[in-house]
Amino acid sequence: MENLQYEFAGQRVVATPPAHALVGVVASGNLEVMIEPAALGGRMQVQITTAAGGFGAVWEAVLRDFNGRHPLADVRISINDVGATPAVVSLRLDQAVEAFEGGPA
Amino acid sequence: MNAAGSTGAAVPADRSWYEASARARLDGLLDPGSFGELLGPRTRTLSPHLAMLDLPGAFDDGIVVGSGRLAGRAVLVAAQEGAFMGGAVGEVHGAKLAGLLRRACALRPDGVLLLPDSGGVRLHEANAGLIALSEIIHGLLAVRAAGIPVLALIGGSNGAFGGMGIAARCCDHVIMSEEGRLALSGPEVIETVRGVEEFDARDRALVWRTTGGKHRYLLGEADALVADGIGAFRTAALAALAADDAHRADDLDALTAAHAALVRRSARYGACRDGLEIWRAQGIAEPERLPLLDAPDFLAAVAGRDA
Numbered sequence: 001m002e003n004l005q006y007e008f009a010g011q012r013v014v015a016t017p018p019a020h021a022l023v024g025v026v027a028s029g030n031l032e033v034m035i036e037p038a039a040l041g042g043r044m045q046v047q048i049t050t051a052a053g054g055f056g057a058v059w060e061a062v063l064r065d066f067n068g069r070h071p072l073a074d075v076r077i078s079i080n081d082v083g084a085t086p087a088v089v090s091l092r093l094d095q096a097v098e099a100f101e102g103g104p105a
Numbered sequence: 106m107n108a109a110g111s112t113g114a115a116v117p118a119d120r121s122w123y124e125a126s127a128r129a130r131l132d133g134l135l136d137p138g139s140f141g142e143l144l145g146p147r148t149r150t151l152s153p154h155l156a157m158l159d160l161p162g163a164f165d166d167g168i169v170v171g172s173g174r175l176a177g178r179a180v181l182v183a184a185q186e187g188a189f190m191g192g193a194v195g196e197v198h199g200a201k202l203a204g205l206l207r208r209a210c211a212l213r214p215d216g217v218l219l220l221p222d223s224g225g226v227r228l229h230e231a232n233a234g235l236i237a238l239s240e241i242i243h244g245l246l247a248v249r250a251a252g253i254p255v256l257a258l259i260g261g262s263n264g265a266f267g268g269m270g271i272a273a274r275c276c277d278h279v280i281m282s283e284e285g286r287l288a289l290s291g292p293e294v295i296e297t298v299r300g301v302e303e304f305d306a307r308d309r310a311l312v313w314r315t316t317g318g319k320h321r322y323l324l325g326e327a328d329a330l331v332a333d334g335i336g337a338f339r340t341a342a343l344a345a346l347a348a349d350d351a352h353r354a355d356d357l358d359a360l361t362a363a364h365a366a367l368v369r370r371s372a373r374y375g376a377c378r379d380g381l382e383i384w385r386a387q388g389i390a391e392p393e394r395l396p397l398l399d400a401p402d403f404l405a406a407v408a409g410r411d412a
Contacts, residue, residue, distance in 0.1 A: 001159040022146045025126060026163040027188040034146055034164060049161045080161045 002053040006063050010044045010073025014101055017075075021099035024092045031081040031089060033096040038076040050081040062086045066093045075100070118336025122260040123284045125335060127169050127184035130220055133335030134258075134342070135173035135182065142171040143208075144201055152195045154230035163189045166197040170205045176343055178215040181205055187222030187263040194268060195227040199237020206244030210251050216346050217248055217255045219276065224291060225267015238268035245275045254278065254349040258338050259285035259327075264316065266291045274326065277355065278345040280338060281318035281327040283400065288316040310396065314380035319395060319403060323384060325366070325412060332400040387411050 017037040024032040038045065046063055070093075077096070084092070116125075116133030125133070131140055144150050146164030155162045167189035172181050183202050185192040194202075202219075209217045226234035248255050257273040257280070259265050264286030265273040273279055273287055281287065290298075292306035305311060314320055322330035329345065331337040374383045384392035387410040398406055 001156075001161060020145075020147050022128075022164065025186060025188040026161055026167075026190075030188070032146075032163060036147060051161050078164070080163060082161055 002048075002050050002056070004046075004048040004050070004056055004059055006046045006048075006060060007040075008044045008046075008063070008067040009071065010040075010042050010067075010075070011071040013042075013073045014075070017100060018102070021096055023095045023099055026080045026082055028082050029084055029088065031079055031084040031092055033092045034078045035072075035096050035100040036076050036078070038074060040074050040076065042073045044072055044075050044077065046077045046079065048079045048081060050079075050083070052081070052083040058086060059089075062089050063093075066090060069094070070097045072097065072100075116335060118339070119334045120336075121333050122258075122282060122335050122338055123262060123333050126188070127167075127186040127220065127222065130335060130338075131169060131171075131173070131182060131184050134218070134220075134339050135175060135180075136177065139174035140171055140182075141173065142169060143205070144170065150197055150201075152197050152227075152230065154195060154233065158229055160229070166195060166201065167192060168198045168201050170201045172212075172214070175216070175218070175339070175346070178343075178346060179212075180216045180218050181209050181212070181214050182218045182220065184220035185222045185261075185263075185269075187261045190227055190229075192221070192223035192261070192263045192269075193225060193227035194223060194234045194237055194241075195230045196233035196237060198227070199234055199241060203237060203240040203244050206241065206248050209248045209253055210244075213251065213253060215253075216342075216349070217253060218342060219255065219257045219273070220261075221257060221259055221265040221269045221273055222261030222263045223265060223267070223269040224263050225269055235268070238272065241268075241272050242275055245272060249275075249277060249355060252353065254346060254353070256280060256342055256345050258342060259287055259318070260331075260333060260338065261285065264288070277349060277353075278329070279321070279327040280329045280331060280341045280345060281321055282331055282333040282337070283313075283318045283403075284333050285318040285321075286313070286316040287318075287321050287326065292316070311379065313396065317396075320380040320383075323380075323387065323389075323407060323410065323412070324370070330400055330404060337400075384410075 151162035255276040257276040260282035295304040296306040321327040329341040
């Protein structure tokens with residue numbers, strides 16, 4: 001198991017955010033993603049607990065892409081992962097943003 | 106999305122219960138927007154044992170508990186997430202359910218709804234899980250003794266096995282879909298312990314003929330058999346609450362009658378090796394077609410059985 005943490009610059013503030021949004025499930029090849037508002041001086045913080053160690057560079061690349069698509073400001077993103085592939089991680093992150101911004105879950 | 110953590114999105118009534126997550130089941134079961142979660146994911150009440158074993162936990166430890174409304178009636182609910190560790194009961198998971206049952210005794214809602222989807226105790230924290238299950242069963246009986254009906258809604262891929270199978274049968278009402286399963290030892294456990302001659306766990310049709318919702322309904326262990334849809338479970342849950350209002354069968358006479366029925370059942374079916382033999386003994390015509398029928402046709406086909 002490995003714990004990782006990354007921070008990115010945020011640009012977009014969600015006007016009336018919910019207390020949290022949660023998508024996905026902690027199961028093999030899957031992950032859960034929770035987004036919460038947090039006073040982080042405009043930054044996006046991502047905390048990851050993953051069963052698969054040694055993939056820090058891949059996580060950083062996937063999250064950098066995500067931050068490019070959705071540069072949310074003042075949010076904490078928490079992830080519990082059991083070896084999801086980068087594609088699955090990207091889809092879950094997008095789904096979490098949709099739920100956080102009030103779109104269809 | 107409401108603050109309580111449900112997605113708040115409209116869930117169509119015909120959405121599959123079997124395929125839905127624990128949270129989606131609650132969203133579709135309860136009145137829209139009525140769910141309020143207790144110890145939700147933001148509290149990060151994770152299993153301490155999984156972390157010690159170097160395994161990632163889930164923010165809700167695989168169970169969603171809280172309150173809501175069912176056609177306006179106040180209910181407490183607990184839904185197990187079958188995709189997380191097989192819905193298995195660990196210490197935190199079990200404490201959330203046991204605590205909800207104690208809360209039910211204090212708040213006296215119109216009913217308590219359990220949505221099991223579990224293989225039983227989580228082996229990574231088995232002692233704690235077993236203790237939790239004893240507390241859960243104690244709690245279930247206390248809620249029932251307080252005159253509050255407890256319903257089990259079973260239709261997930263893990264069914265209700267092990268301690269959760271016992272817990273389900275401690276409820277006042279059991280509602281199942283054909284896909285749901287209910288038993289004590291799972292098929293693989295029986296095969297491992299007693300050999301493939303006793304039970305072939307790879308024979309999926311046999312597994313469902315002996316543990317599936319239709320068989321449980323025909324044995325009288327499930328009092329309703331519904332199609333695999335969240336709306337169908339909701340309708341059946343409301344009907345069970347209404348039936349409980351009209352007549353609450355929890356007195357000594359009901360218990361004595363249930364024991365007598367078990368003695369009769371053992372005498373009649375004790376030698377049967379397959380659900381099929383029991384269905385035939387109940388006088389159901391062409392019992393081999395039962396697994397193929399959808400819920401309404403099935404209920405019509407078995408209506409005149411000698412149960």
